[in-house]
Amino acid sequence: MNAPNPIAPLALxxxxxxxxxxxxxxxxxxxxxxxxxxxxxxxxGISRTPLREALKVLAAEGLVTLKPRRGCYxxxxxxxxxxEIFGVMSLLExxxxxxxxxxxxxTDLTELQAIHDRLEAAxxxxxxxxxxxxxxAFHRKVQDIAGNHWLTHVIDDLRKMIKLxxxxxxxxDGRLEQSLEEHRALIAALLARDAEATAxxxxxxxxxxxxxxxxxxxxx
Amino acid sequence: MNAPNPIAPLALxxxxxxxxxxxxxxxxxxxxxxxxxxxxxxxxGISRTPLREALKVLAAEGLVTLKPRRGCYxxxxxxxxxxEIFGVMSLLExxxxxxxxxxxxxTDLTELQAIHDRLEAAxxxxxxxxxxxxxxAFHRKVQDIAGNHWLTHVIDDLRKMIKLxxxxxxxxDGRLEQSLEEHRALIAALLARDAEATAxxxxxxxxxxxxxxxxxxxxx
DNA sequence: GGCTAGAATACTGCATCCATAATTATGGAT
DNA sequence: ATCCATAATTATGGATGCAGTATTCTAGCC
Numbered sequence: 001m002n003a004p005n006p007i008a009p010l011a012l013x014x015x016x017x018x019x020x021x022x023x024x025x026x027x028x029x030x031x032x033x034x035x036x037x038x039x040x041x042x043x044x045g046i047s048r049t050p051l052r053e054a055l056k057v058l059a060a061e062g063l064v065t066l067k068p069r070r071g072c073y074x075x076x077x078x079x080x081x082x083x084e085i086f087g088v089m090s091l092l093e094x095x096x097x098x099x100x101x102x103x104x105x106x107t108d109l110t111e112l113q114a115i116h117d118r119l120e121a122a123x124x125x126x127x128x129x130x131x132x133x134x135x136x137a138f139h140r141k142v143q144d145i146a147g148n149h150w151l152t153h154v155i156d157d158l159r160k161m162i163k164l165x166x167x168x169x170x171x172x173d174g175r176l177e178q179s180l181e182e183h184r185a186l187i188a189a190l191l192a193r194d195a196e197a198t199a200x201x202x203x204x205x206x207x208x209x210x211x212x213x214x215x216x217x218x219x220x
Numbered sequence: 221m222n223a224p225n226p227i228a229p230l231a232l233x234x235x236x237x238x239x240x241x242x243x244x245x246x247x248x249x250x251x252x253x254x255x256x257x258x259x260x261x262x263x264x265g266i267s268r269t270p271l272r273e274a275l276k277v278l279a280a281e282g283l284v285t286l287k288p289r290r291g292c293y294x295x296x297x298x299x300x301x302x303x304e305i306f307g308v309m310s311l312l313e314x315x316x317x318x319x320x321x322x323x324x325x326x327t328d329l330t331e332l333q334a335i336h337d338r339l340e341a342a343x344x345x346x347x348x349x350x351x352x353x354x355x356x357a358f359h360r361k362v363q364d365i366a367g368n369h370w371l372t373h374v375i376d377d378l379r380k381m382i383k384l385x386x387x388x389x390x391x392x393d394g395r396l397e398q399s400l401e402e403h404r405a406l407i408a409a410l411l412a413r414d415a416e417a418t419a420x421x422x423x424x425x426x427x428x429x430x431x432x433x434x435x436x437x438x439x440x
Numbered sequence: 441g442g443c444t445a446g447a448a449t450a451c452t453g454c455a456t457c458c459a460t461a462a463t464t465a466t467g468g469a470t
Numbered sequence: 471a472t473c474c475a476t477a478a479t480t481a482t483g484g485a486t487g488c489a490g491t492a493t494t495c496t497a498g499c500c
Contacts (some may be wrong), residue, residue: 011288013276014482038451047270052453053276056233060280068231069452069491084370091315150304150381154374169486178391214387232454258481267455272483288481289461 016044024063024074035064035072061160062176077165085158086210089204093139097202099146108145109191115141116183120139123176123202131176132216138183142202165213175212182208184195201211235263235274240312244283244294245383255284255292276381280384281380297385305378306430310423312375313359317406317422319366321415328365329411335361336403344394351396358403358414385433402428 023029035055042050056070065073073117077085104112115138122130145154182205189197236262243249253276261268279286285293324332335358342350363372402425408416 011286035452048452053273053483056273056276060277064352066231071452071492083349083371084368085233088312088371088374090313091311095308095311147309148304150301150378151276151308154378157377159372175477198483256481268482269454269456291482 010044011050011055013050013053016046016051017057019044020054021063021160022049023052024058027166029130030075030097031074031076031164031166033074034044035074037072041129061157063160063164075164077161079214081212082165082213085161088205089155089158089162090206092151092158093142094199094202096146096148096151097105097154097190098144098195098199099151100142101198103147104145104193108141109118111122112138112141112145112190113187116187120180122178124178133181136166170199172212172216231270232266233277236266236271237274237277239264240278241283241380244278249294251294251386253294257292265365274382275390276408281377283380283384297381299434301381302430302433305381306426309375309378309382310426312371312378313362313426314419314422315435316363316366316368316371316375317410317420318415319371320362321410321413323367324365324410324413328361332358332361332365332407332410336380337366339403340400343358343400346396355399373388387402392432392436398428398432399425 020029029035035056037048038049041051042052055064055066059072060065063075065075069071089188091193100108115134117133119138122128122134139155140152143155144150182201186198186201187203240249248253257268257271257275261271264271275284275286276286277291279292283295285295287293317358320328335354337350338354339358342348342354359375360372363375374389402421405420406421409421
């Protein structure tokens, strides 16, 4: 949640947890698979102790399940789960958007616009990674403007679960352009300081994301 | 989130984590205090290993902070935090209430009424503990009816933070009766299947809880 | 040939041990 | 007497070791 304190020499188990998160999100560790403590510890050149601590953290975050005496397994996320999660996300992100519409000052809006420009550029170049990154930054910026740390915290928690779902390469044909269009509408509402409209645009955006994911899920 | 599997012989670190949670919520371990690993391990008659794993979990839950090489400290929750948390809680619980109003069947409503009766009884007898317990059950039941596991999950997460705040013995004079009255209004809206009214009653109820907490905070 | 029972293997979970960093205490200098 | 430097103590973090249990492989039986 917080920016890492430059003074704080972060602990090994955190380092390991972060690397595991990335491998899980990259589906290098696919849902349902067993996590082998020994081989992972060897691979990282560490003992099992910090690795196991990292697994406890991931379990608390909901990314893996620890079955006592039976090991650690990467969690699966069902379509039903996704429906529920996106439902809550819609609620939370629209609240953030609504708050942002009321609180944003000139500087905020310029910065937001700058991020959106990066988004447009990435889309033109069909650079999925940069688009993904800029999209994250955009939503994060909206939340920053809203200024509710705990709202952001909860949203981050849920986003992890969405990233767990495979095929978050959700950018099938047209989805990219559609997403951009939704962002444009959102910004317009923000500039107009129309809180209710902004919230509605965000709801649309999130639900549209869910729909895109569902489409891919059905094809696979 | 899930009901504990009766077959699963839950791990030691979980047991320890639960005991620590209780001690933290009971403010036997007060916010800001240092958690001594050695003495705790001795007290529980275990080694530091499972204890440290438990602390990692609590840190992930936000109950404590682990400063690398400097030990573990119970988290504080500022008034600003509480404002933010209650804001999000209001949003989430009112959504649950709204969903419940639309989905509840006869059985659900009877059960909810039964729980509310326990609440009334506890209030009459001025049994704070039972009131607290029944109140939890009431909100949980509303969420069950709503039927969104992830909504419940994030609400639980936030509730932990509220419980962290001292003086959750927030039942100063009149608050008990006021809370009851709010519940009655909520049930009435539920019985009328008025989703929007139900949501509004829940918002009022949560914000009323925040106000009561704030009143006590100012006095202390 | 398939299934069950028993043994061997492998992995998890907890304890103990060791190294390193932080804190405190002590002694000296200003 | 106070402040700083250095040494001793203490606590954290990581590695290793060991016991107990789940799994798997094999052999015997149906």
